[in-house]
Amino acid sequence: MREVSIVGAGMVKFGKYLDTSMKVLAREAVEGALRSAGIEAPRVEAAVVGNAMAGLVTGQECVRGQVVLRDMGIGGIPVVNCENACASSATAFHLAWLYVASGMYDVVLALGMEKLYHADKQRSFAAIGAAVDVELMQEMIAQMNAAQVGLRAKEAGRGEASAAGNGGAGQSRSLFMDLYAETARAHMRQYGTTKEQFARVAVKSHRNGSLNPYAQYQEVYTLEEILASPMIADPLTRLMCSPIGDGAAAAVLCASSLAGRFTAKPVRILASVLSSGADHEPEEPGLQQRVLTKAYEIAGLGPKDLDVIEVHDASAPAELIAYEELGLCPRGEGGRLVDEGATEITGRVPVNPSGGLLAKGHPVGATGIAQISEIFWQLRGEAGKRQVKDPKVGLTDNLGGMVRGEAAAMAVHVLGI
Amino acid sequence: MREVSIVGAGMVKFGKYLDTSMKVLAREAVEGALRSAGIEAPRVEAAVVGNAMAGLVTGQECVRGQVVLRDMGIGGIPVVNCENACASSATAFHLAWLYVASGMYDVVLALGMEKLYHADKQRSFAAIGAAVDVELMQEMIAQMNAAQVGLRAKEAGRGEASAAGNGGAGQSRSLFMDLYAETARAHMRQYGTTKEQFARVAVKSHRNGSLNPYAQYQEVYTLEEILASPMIADPLTRLMCSPIGDGAAAAVLCASSLAGRFTAKPVRILASVLSSGADHEPEEPGLQQRVLTKAYEIAGLGPKDLDVIEVHDASAPAELIAYEELGLCPRGEGGRLVDEGATEITGRVPVNPSGGLLAKGHPVGATGIAQISEIFWQLRGEAGKRQVKDPKVGLTDNLGGMVRGEAAAMAVHVLGI
Numbered sequence: 001m002r003e004v005s006i007v008g009a010g011m012v013k014f015g016k017y018l019d020t021s022m023k024v025l026a027r028e029a030v031e032g033a034l035r036s037a038g039i040e041a042p043r044v045e046a047a048v049v050g051n052a053m054a055g056l057v058t059g060q061e062c063v064r065g066q067v068v069l070r071d072m073g074i075g076g077i078p079v080v081n082c083e084n085a086c087a088s089s090a091t092a093f094h095l096a097w098l099y100v101a102s103g104m105y106d107v108v109l110a111l112g113m114e115k116l117y118h119a120d121k122q123r124s125f126a127a128i129g130a131a132v133d134v135e136l137m138q139e140m141i142a143q144m145n146a147a148q149v150g151l152r153a154k155e156a157g158r159g160e161a162s163a164a165g166n167g168g169a170g171q172s173r174s175l176f177m178d179l180y181a182e183t184a185r186a187h188m189r190q191y192g193t194t195k196e197q198f199a200r201v202a203v204k205s206h207r208n209g210s211l212n213p214y215a216q217y218q219e220v221y222t223l224e225e226i227l228a229s230p231m232i233a234d235p236l237t238r239l240m241c242s243p244i245g246d247g248a249a250a251a252v253l254c255a256s257s258l259a260g261r262f263t264a265k266p267v268r269i270l271a272s273v274l275s276s277g278a279d280h281e282p283e284e285p286g287l288q289q290r291v292l293t294k295a296y297e298i299a300g301l302g303p304k305d306l307d308v309i310e311v312h313d314a315s316a317p318a319e320l321i322a323y324e325e326l327g328l329c330p331r332g333e334g335g336r337l338v339d340e341g342a343t344e345i346t347g348r349v350p351v352n353p354s355g356g357l358l359a360k361g362h363p364v365g366a367t368g369i370a371q372i373s374e375i376f377w378q379l380r381g382e383a384g385k386r387q388v389k390d391p392k393v394g395l396t397d398n399l400g401g402m403v404r405g406e407a408a409a410m411a412v413h414v415l416g417i
Numbered sequence: 418m419r420e421v422s423i424v425g426a427g428m429v430k431f432g433k434y435l436d437t438s439m440k441v442l443a444r445e446a447v448e449g450a451l452r453s454a455g456i457e458a459p460r461v462e463a464a465v466v467g468n469a470m471a472g473l474v475t476g477q478e479c480v481r482g483q484v485v486l487r488d489m490g491i492g493g494i495p496v497v498n499c500e501n502a503c504a505s506s507a508t509a510f511h512l513a514w515l516y517v518a519s520g521m522y523d524v525v526l527a528l529g530m531e532k533l534y535h536a537d538k539q540r541s542f543a544a545i546g547a548a549v550d551v552e553l554m555q556e557m558i559a560q561m562n563a564a565q566v567g568l569r570a571k572e573a574g575r576g577e578a579s580a581a582g583n584g585g586a587g588q589s590r591s592l593f594m595d596l597y598a599e600t601a602r603a604h605m606r607q608y609g610t611t612k613e614q615f616a617r618v619a620v621k622s623h624r625n626g627s628l629n630p631y632a633q634y635q636e637v638y639t640l641e642e643i644l645a646s647p648m649i650a651d652p653l654t655r656l657m658c659s660p661i662g663d664g665a666a667a668a669v670l671c672a673s674s675l676a677g678r679f680t681a682k683p684v685r686i687l688a689s690v691l692s693s694g695a696d697h698e699p700e701e702p703g704l705q706q707r708v709l710t711k712a713y714e715i716a717g718l719g720p721k722d723l724d725v726i727e728v729h730d731a732s733a734p735a736e737l738i739a740y741e742e743l744g745l746c747p748r749g750e751g752g753r754l755v756d757e758g759a760t761e762i763t764g765r766v767p768v769n770p771s772g773g774l775l776a777k778g779h780p781v782g783a784t785g786i787a788q789i790s791e792i793f794w795q796l797r798g799e800a801g802k803r804q805v806k807d808p809k810v811g812l813t814d815n816l817g818g819m820v821r822g823e824a825a826a827m828a829v830h831v832l833g834i
Contacts, residue, residue: 001519001520001521021552023552052478052479053472053478053479055470055472055473055478055547056472056473056476056478058551058552059473059543059546059547059551060547060550060551060552061469061470061472061473061478061500061544061547061548062469062470062500062501062502062505062547062548062817062818062825063500063501063502063547063548063549063550063817063818063820063825063826064500066693066694066818066820066825066826067550067551067552067820067825069693070550070693070694070695070696070820070821071550073696075693075694075695075696075821075823076692076693076694076695076697076704076707077692077693078511078691078692078693079501079693079825079826080499080501080508080512080691081499081500081501082497082498082499082500083478083479083480083481083498083499083500084479084480084496084497084498085479085480088479091497094495095497095512095515098512098515098516098519098521099515101519101521102418102515102518102519102520102521103418103519104418104515104518104519126476127478129476130472130476130477130478130479130480131478131479131480132480133477133480133484133487133488134475134476134477134484135438135440135475135477135484274495274497275493275494275495276483276486276487276492276493276494276495276496277483277487277492277493278487278492278493279487279490279492280493287493290493400479400480401479401480401483403480403483403484403487404487404492406492408479408480408483408484408496409480409483409496
């Protein structure tokens with residue numbers, strides 16, 4: 001297989017676009033990616049489009065990619081629509097990489113897009129609830145109801161999916177933030193990690209987001225403000241949870257041997273690894289370990305070589321724990337890394353300079369390529385006020401869904417310049 | 418890229434499975450495919466799963482493949498969920514082929530699955546309505562309503578999506594059978610094709626279906642019975658329209674260089690071509706011409722070399738017109754081919770020996786791999802009572818969705834033994 005590079009990236013500012021269609025969001029991202037690659041649309045030989053939830057939010061299933069691409073005049077090429085919950089667009093990027101790496105096509109577009117906001121909030125919750133085994137979840141809810149466990153209902157914008165009913169079947173429940181909270185509490189018990197350490201991750205994310213014109217939230221918060229925001233699921237306050245959002249992000253991939261025709265600064269894809277969860281014993285490596293180990297192996301490098309990272313911080317504790325999964329520090333020492341400021345933009349290994357899912361936002365199917373776009377810009381020195389100093393190697397880590405106790409999908413990309 | 422072969426195929430009898438979950442249908446298809454390949458599940462290195470409409474029918478979006486695969490103990494491998502309306506599983510098969518052809522994996526599973534039947538029929542209709550540009554369709558319906566054009570509502574099982582409301586948004590309309598009828602009428606006007614010729618296609622399909630234990634409908638009908646069945650959209654009677662159905666089909670793909678380890682009769686993939694519709698002038702080749710020309714070119718053969726074919730007969734006229742697109746006869750002479758019986762199982766170029774979408778059934782996301790499975794069995798001489806005599810080369814043609822006047826996806830596979 002041949003080496004593949006990214007020659008262009010584009011995204012729309014993440015946010016709440018109730019009256020803007022997916023076509024408009026996707027067009028802005030795709031046009032940005034093509035423009036930055038200096039490539040006209042007819043040069044694109046295939047497109048892979050990641051979206052997780054349009055079927056349930058807008059009713060547009062089946063041909064999501066064709067609908068937005070034909071609207072911008074792109075057609076007559078292979079269009080693959082793929083989904084993998086929150087890892088949908090990293091999966092799309094992986095397939096676009098595969099098309100080029102195989103030698104089948106030279107120039108391929110990867111697009112991730114999502115509109116989660118809907119006038120009827122129950123639609124958004126139903127969509128998020130579909131990232132698990134809906135049938136099992138319904139059985140579980142039925143058992144919980146039978147045991148008289150009442151379901152909380154919250155009004156807030158962040159983390160609210162944690163307590164929302166699943167309108168898809170009208171009776172299920174999305175428990176992602178509850179799961180993240182449980183994982184956070186276990187980390188606190190086992191390693192003595194504190195709420196303040198989790199909150200410090202959120203302080204960093206929001207500070208970074210304030211420097212990112214693409215971020216959905218660009219406000220700076222103090223540690224006290226993070227801790228004092230409404231509790232979603234202890235220890236997670238609202239500002240430690242990723243928000244609901246709309247957005248799109250796109251990238252143009254090209255054989256490395258041809259990349260010089262389009263840009264003087266192609267970003268090489270050193271590893272593209274996708275996998276899914278599995279049944280395993282507690283002492284066996286989990287999904288994250290398996291995928292990261294393989295990514296390091298393929299790229300021929302290790303955690304010490306990483307200069308900039310975008311991780312899947314659906315909640316602040318998820319970022320802290322990702323430090324350990326990535327091998328940036330020994331198991332249990334994620335909190336110490338936070339205290340040292342090692343993962344700040346100016347630290348020794350900056351993580352989520354974009355503001356991450358917490359501040360940049362998390363329009364599910366757009367997130368993976370948005371992470372990759374950020375690393376693309378960072379490696380090219382184009383990240384403006386949030387620029388990390390002279391990075392050579394970056395990594396993105398995108399997780400999706402939950403089936404039988406483990407994430408349903410994980411896609412990791414190692415990029416270099 | 419290296420050559421890829423199919424070493425196993427399996428499917429569940431298509432039908433109405435209101436009380437059977439997708440997991441059960443998928444398991445039967447996957448276990449059948451693995452068994453026929455003599456491969457244990459842990460030998461599978463990646464899986465690509467095609468499904469079009471579960472998000473809208475069952476509420477299960479995002480991680481459809483992981484949900485059914487983990488249930489049968491398959492995990493820890495890349496799982497890609499893809500959709501392309503009625504071409505969803507041929508797209509899944511194409512991606513599985515790409516994984517192997519690229520050299521990335523040796524053994525990959527492709528699975529297509531669909532449950533269209535739902536206790537609430539409006540759910541099924543809403544799902545089918547999502548295979549077009551839902552936003553444009555809603556605008557069109559609004560205009561039609563404003564012009565006081567009443568919408569018909571039919572009760573029957575076949576072709577009823579033609580007149581059904583789109584429950585996804587509660588106001589749209591799936592017009593597929595109306596579109597097929599309009600195409601049929603144009604063919605009649607231009608070439609003098611008759612209703613009886615279309616009906617004869619349906620007679621053949623139902624006769625073939627009666628020989629296929631996997632077919633949803635296994636009854637034989639006379640020409641008169643086909644013509645006398647309720648009119649869906651002139652000239653399409655109900656028995657000329659593909660039915661709603663549930664089902665699953667799976668295939669195991671393997672590098673041809675390794676296929677001999679698993680079976681003495683691997684079926685080689687001579688071409689795997691996917692594309693999408695485009696804006697074009699009437700005199701320029703459309704999607705079908707583009708894809709078929711490319712498939713013939715890659716496989717290094719032409720229509721005269723085909724011994725058995727499965728085409729996308731969502732309606733009987735679609736099969737007759739496909740004869741011409743395929744180059745089995747000159748443009749306008751599809752009717753003559755029917756009259757000659759050339760496409761019967763015993764004819765010179767048998768088409769849809771399985772019974773096709775009309776009789777075997779059309780559980781959208783399962784159809785593409787079911788077509789491929791049929792050709793796999795035909796080429797291996799394992800097609801029982803519907804066996805074509807000694808075929809060496811076969812072709813499958815799978816179309817999906819409709820966006821801006823052309824099908825949204827088409828996937829063609831040329832297979833040889």
